[in-house]
Amino acid sequence: MILFTRGNPAEEALPIGDIIDCANAVFRREGKILFQYGHYSGYAPLREWIAQRFGVLPERVLMGNSSMEFLSFVAALMMKPGDTVFVESPSYDRAITAMRRSGVRVVGIPLERDGVNVDLFKKALQRSVPKIFYLIPDFQNPSGVTTSLEKRKEIVRLAQDYGFYIVEDSPYRYLRYRGTALPTIRELMPDRVLHISSFSKILSPGMRVGFVLLPADLAPQFHKWSEDTYIHPVLPTEGIVNEYCRRGLLDQNIERLKALYRPRMEEMLSALAQYLRGVQYIEPDGGYFISIHLPGEVDGHSLWKHCRDFGIVLTDGRGFFPDGGGEHFLRLPFSALTPEEIEEGIRRLAKAIDHYRR
Amino acid sequence: MILFTRGNPAEEALPIGDIIDCANAVFRREGKILFQYGHYSGYAPLREWIAQRFGVLPERVLMGNSSMEFLSFVAALMMKPGDTVFVESPSYDRAITAMRRSGVRVVGIPLERDGVNVDLFKKALQRSVPKIFYLIPDFQNPSGVTTSLEKRKEIVRLAQDYGFYIVEDSPYRYLRYRGTALPTIRELMPDRVLHISSFSKILSPGMRVGFVLLPADLAPQFHKWSEDTYIHPVLPTEGIVNEYCRRGLLDQNIERLKALYRPRMEEMLSALAQYLRGVQYIEPDGGYFISIHLPGEVDGHSLWKHCRDFGIVLTDGRGFFPDGGGEHFLRLPFSALTPEEIEEGIRRLAKAIDHYRR
Incomplete structure (x- = not known):
């Protein structure tokens, strides 16, 4: 079958040997921190590594137990039941489920070979303005589509004109086998984009180490929501990822x-x-x-x-x-x-x- | 200071050396499972160990990234905004916050040296019947109170008469320094109690390995909610805990x-x-x-x-x-x-x- x-x-694909080496080193060196209660935003050295890699302040990086849970945070903090979210159609089935279970109305915008159909997007905006537009611009799940630079810019213009936020889900971005990387939507509009990503596809999904880069105005409430959900995310796996990244292995x-x-x-x-x-x-x-x-x-x-x-x-x-x-x-x-x-x-x-x- | x-x-208190030994052994043996995508209910061998220890079927054990998050699951699955939950007064501040942020009304029942005041509990029931009563029967946080056997039985009677569920939060139970252990409320009434516990106080809080023993009728929806929240909980730390328990170290x-x-x-x-x-x-x-x-x-x-x-x-x-x-x-x-x-x-x-x- x-x-x-x-x-x-x-x-x-899983680099088990290196993961074990990193676990050993970091548990020995930082065990008293990683196995104790910690900070609700995640393990500080990894937050800082991510902040540096993406050129943002550490305050705008929130770590979590997988990136998917941030969609529940988005629904809880940014939407009321009955509010509308736009997604690409087709879109990631788990994202649709996460939004729907919070009572949010999910509207699909048909996807073409180079991103959503912009005319249909505009028509949908005439009917209702969403609180957020959720998309996966690079090597989309499930379609494989990458949104073109032209359409990225158009989406940014529409978000600014109509005043909605963009949730950019970006787990596959670093797995490009052809052509040249396009700027992320966050890079085009840092203040209205929640950029969600994780180490699931580039290191290990079992560790569930995810993160979100947040707009400055939303960051404090997201960090607080994390604390009120699980006190802080799981630390030992964040320690392993940090060691792995700091050794230049990623x-x-x-x-x-x-x-x-x-x-x-x-x-x-x-x-x-x-x-x-x-x-x-x-x-x-x-x-x-x-x-x-x-x-x-x-x-x-x-x-x-x-x-x-x-x-x-x-x-x-x-x-x-x-x-x-x-x-x-x-x-x-x-x-x-x-x-x-x-x-x-x-x-x-x-x-x-x-x-x-x- | x-x-x-x-x-x-x-x-x-943190047995770092043993944790490192266990991590090494289990990552080498089970790395391909622990670092890959897994099952939404958690790492199966640990679920089975817990099921055996508590004498329940594995289907009734749900693992999670810390036990606290189950309170959000309880609010989402068992309550509507405006519904009432009873708690001891005083109670665990984070539990109160987790309920309140879901729009649930939290009513405190005054706590005495041997558990809640039963007369005041009955009076509160005349005014409104809660969906759940949340309590910490052993060495309560924040008071240190242990609910007496007589009051445990009385609480069970009231839950049966009025038809509410009990959420029994039990992180400190195994740290008894005097006297003899009392039966848990779950043991007195397995079908209407959600027994929440974790390895935070008896092994390591940084790992955030928690679990809930669920009534049979609620188990399927809780497992599904876990999947729709984060696909599955963090596995490598569950693997470490399993190894630790299986070696008889706990x-x-x-x-x-x-x-x-x-x-x-x-x-x-x-x-x-x-x-x-x-x-x-x-x-x-x-x-x-x-x-x-x-x-x-x-x-x-x-x-x-x-x-x-x-x-x-x-x-x-x-x-x-x-x-x-x-x-x-x-x-x-x-x-x-x-x-x-x-x-x-x-x-x-x-x-x-x-x-x-x-």
């Missing part, structure tokens, strides 16, 4: 991961070109995912339900679409599959698609 | 902690008897705290505000009282002070109290 489901790092690891994942993406693209002629797919420049729009004549729901008969497992595309649809959308993660599995998986997918052509 | 403020473990460590803390409590009690004759205090049987009720003629607010002039730092007692009051309440943690500091601190406190006698 070949799993085209969760976006996990490959097993060989950038090396990112290069290693690119060398690991790039051929997987290329293999999937060439298998798609070979086996799925005529099917539309998004060609990403990095990250974990390629996505496909099945032709209208394919019964996507049956394909998803019965894909195991063909030796593959797919994610139900509908979870990524806040306003319905998605039966014809396939997210294909390539990160945790070998090139051989990818080639074989796409061959099986082609067979399954042919079977469900009406 | 002698700090009678936060309830931290003593520095020498019970040894608890005995070591009792031997460390018992003389501190005794020292504080004898210093109180010596220096604060005529002042009422609660004599605890374990935990971290002794508490004092200042005589009415002492200006408690000025004492708290100017205590630094006498070389001590005190916590403002008002934060522990949900319905006002607390100016005459002092919480005195003894866990992180040496017997010498305790004796000197109480001597200074006596001087300060005399100064603010009207």
